[in-house]
Amino acid sequence: MSHPAATTRVRSAPGTVGLISNPSSGHNRGQFEHICKQIAQHPLIHHRITRSSADILNVLEEFAALDLKILAINGGDGTVSAILGELLEKRPLPALPQIALLPGGTANMNAGDIGVRGSLRKAVDRFCQWSTTQGAGGDIAKRALMRVVIEDSAAPRYGMFLGGGAVIHGTEYAHREIHSRGLRDDFSLALGTLRTVWGVLRDDPAFNRHITTTLTLDDGVPATHDSLILTLSTLHRLAFGMQPFWSDEPGSIRLTLMEQGCTRFARTFLSIVRGRPNSNAVPASGYHSHNADRITLQMSGNLNLDGELLDVDGQIAITASPELEFLRL
Structure with missing residues (x-):
């Protein structure tokens, strides 16, 4: 028997909302301009666009100065893993925020379990409306990530x-x-x-x-x-x-x-x-x-x-990260 879903009904504390989008993710391609217009109508959301993994840490450090409470990610499973990996490994924020996952990728397995429901446009609209009320409705699901270290590899990877x-x-x-x-x-x-x-x-x-x-x-x-x-x-x-x-x-x-x-x-x-x-x-x-x-x-x-192909010849060590709180809408 599988574990029961660890979710609780909560009202999140008000706070600053940051959103990181990857325009190259599957569902973002072809409709990203419309998505950006949706988000721009909600000035409480600090929206930043990353075009490579090298941009992620700079954006998180920028968010650190805003006392971020909610971090939303608009991208696929690989984008989510890259951003949360930097968040957990580098700890650029003074405290871990609640996470909201928008289904901007091709598969969106992570968002399907612990993210915002619906098609990308509907999910973005639901999240934007939620951001204006700061926590009216929604569940919090707690999940860890896997910290993956390949023998002789320079840096750990993260994924779900x-x-x-x-x-x-x-x-x-x-x-x-x-x-x-x-x-x-x-x-x-x-x-x-x-x-x-x-x-x-x-x-x-x-x-x-x-x-x-x-x-x-x-x-x-x-x-x-x-x-x-x-x-x-x-x-x-x-x-x-x-x-x-x-x-x-x-x-x-x-x-x-x-x-x-x-x-x-x-x-x-x-x-x-x-x-x-x-x-x-x-x-x-x-x-x-x-x-x-x-x-x-x-x-x-x-x-x-999470969509990244790893070539392993030897030992791979996998450990559970600290749990993060994910906002389900």
């Missing part, structure tokens, strides 16, 4: 979703065959997932590549698996409502691993992503789910961290 094995090939297919045709959000991810499942069932080498993974949870004993699907996240709900984690163990990072050769794959996979794992979803059948605050992977292959 990490996937390997068939996840990589499904992502590649979605970018090549689905997103390129203008399909985005949950529908595109659902199509990519279904195509991945079909590829695994047909033993298609384009989708059925697996990786040898040695996994250590917190201070536990390392265990090696031939991993078909590897998923880690601090989110409670993934794309199109998937809830593929069922462990009741303590820990902010949630992990599901399906081994190569896992039995009754199609039926068990569908039960897992619906959040109702069937009786076959057990380690003896090749299905594992755990929660932890520290996870170490030893592997050689690719991982998808």
Whole structure:
């Protein structure tokens, strides 16, 4: 059984609102001018545009002088991870603000779980209206991020979703065959997932590549698996409502691993992503789910961290960050 969503009904304290937009993110392209006009009608929002990751720290330092209480992000999962990574790693603000996520990217998995609902224009309008009332309505959801350190890498990375094995090939297919045709959000991810499942069932080498993974949870004993699907996240709900984690163990990072050769794959996979794992979803059948605050992977292959492809050949250390408060509207 997955953890219940950690949300509470609150009225946020009044304070300065800052918004960072990435105009290159999926849904921003083609309608960013209109979005900017929407935001400009609400002078309480301090809107800044970043065109590369090098701009992020300067904007956050500018916001520090404004005594920021709410930080909104208009971009995709990668933009969110880059901004929150700088916020957590560099600590440019005197205190961590509440975070509001707008679905400006292609997939918007993070915003789908803990962000502002609706299409980008509707979400921006809802957030702008909320900013004038300073907290009328809305929930606060608490989530950590994963701090990811690759062996011999210069700097840590942050993210809320990490996937390997068939996840990589499904992502590649979605970018090549689905997103390129203008399909985005949950529908595109659902199509990519279904195509991945079909590829695994047909033993298609384009989708059925697996990786040898040695996994250590917190201070536990390392265990090696031939991993078909590897998923880690601090989110409670993934794309199109998937809830593929069922462990009741303590820990902010949630992990599901399906081994190569896992039995009754199609039926068990569908039960897992619906959040109702069937009786076959057990380690003896090749299905594992755990929660932890520290996870170490030893592997050689690719991982998808919130849309960024990581090439790993050695050890990767994953720890849970302090929790942030996310405004859900």
